[in-house]
Amino acid sequence: MSTFHKIQRVKGVSDVLSREYGARQHIEQQLLSHFYQYGYAPLASPILEHSELYLRKSGEDIIARMYDFQYRNRRLCLRPEMTASIIRAYLDQLYDEPMPTRLCYAGSVFRYEKPQRARYRQFTQVGVELIGASGALAEGEIMHLACTGLDRIGIQQYQLVMGHIGILTEFLNHIGLEGQLRSFLIFNMELLRKQGQGLSELLDRIHTIYPMFQRSSDDSAPFTENTLNENRSQKLIDLLKHMDESEARQAVIDFLFSLNITLDSNRDENEIVDRLLSKIRRDEQIPRLNKAIQFMHDLSQLNGTAETVLREAERLAEAYELSRAPLEQIAQLIQVLRAYGLDQTKLTLDLGLSRGLQYYTGAMFEIYHTGKSEAGQLCGGGRYDDLIHTLGGPKTPATGFAYGLERLYLALEAEQHLKTADFIPQVLVIPLEGEELSDSIRIAQQLRDQALRVEMTIRERSLKSSLQYADRRGIPYVLILGSQERAADQVRLREMGTRTESLCDLTTAIRHIKEAVNV
């Protein structure tokens, strides 16, 4: 083609051609007007944000996959998800609005992941955030919106999977499990949902990351104390274990000081001592860890129809002496969804749901395509009551969700309900000689004023090849303008499909085309 070699497309992104472009625009516009009907106002936030916005709450997985870079002394990123960006904009501009504030959006997000089937490095999220409302009515509205949005664009085969992170967090609080290990467990909750090997995979991971936990052969108590510790230092450790917090801390500092070891690293002295103490005490965590794993395993089995799962969860809560609050929230939420008329067969409860974003604090949900497609998960969302505060705002409850637009497209394609906008011109105007040029331009404009899509032949070519062109592009009507037509002050309208022609005035031609094209 040329002496330069072709520049390749950047990995994991795609060019969207007119067929898909039209369909995607249609989906996006349908969803947004659906949201408008519930009072959600559109908000477009920038693609570029400070990386810091995501570092705190987005979850390690997303942070690791951010397009994150240094530019002129600023650390910037391409947004990896919409919620944090929308909340940032809300706190900048909108937080004096009366609550609740309802916002919706559609925009590109970027994640540096290995591209695959329904996974791209640039993809489009379409979603809503409902800010300043707690409770089942808010969550119900969000889930209802997510489902009816699918109904509206024509996706019929889907399943709503609902969970609640509060059950697990409350249990972990209840038994007093340490922070880092605790978020590790929450993050890996999903593993247990897998049939068969999920549990042992989780245990392996724990052991890899925390080698001080020894595996045991007893499945009901999978970890035991690391017995290698039984040397002389064990006595010291035992002593420290039996002191209270401040006493132990002072003892360690004094001990180091007496050996002339100074803590002159960059880290805070207290932090170092804290970590040391918590490591020493780690084996105290073992019974808790075992208990947590047992509980998580039980919880992950609670998966099925709402009634069954709720009943079993009640029993579980009783056995572990847990607060019923999250279960009651779920029951209320189901009531709300029922009032909205949700098809109950499309609802599944899955108390093992934990989701990758770490900012979720309560009810959560995902919707899966159950049709024969590669779309998989169509959307996800839930309650995030801490995020706004974490981003520097007042404590404000909030919920939201986002669809993956590309996946909606795949699902619709699989269900063969794709509505694709038409970009093909309806009329081709063909001037035969130079004398007809200015007339042709004027006529083409008049047709466009009637909201028709009109092309004019601008290549020097014969009538024959212009007709051939119209045929190949699928243009249904052509207007031929030559000396004959000009003399009669008329146009020649040719209908390509039937190969019929008529000589008529422009108004008649326009009326004819509009009638044929609009219906």
Next chain:
RNA sequence: GUGGCUAUAGCUCAAUGGCAGAGCGUCUCGUUGUGGCCGAGAAGGCUGUGGGUUCGAGCCCCAUUAGCCACCCCA
């Protein structure tokens, strides 16, 4: 991040280590102002990129980039 398969014309693919080809698409022509078929012709390639082995590499070896698939995670 781990593992497997692949890369030749715009697209789909050929070519024993020895002249880089076909079909489709694009453009022109088959004589006056009329398209789908048919016929003739043209354009289009440093064989993804960079090294190596060889008298000689599209083919063998190494690296790299990109694509597909399975894990993992997500939208």
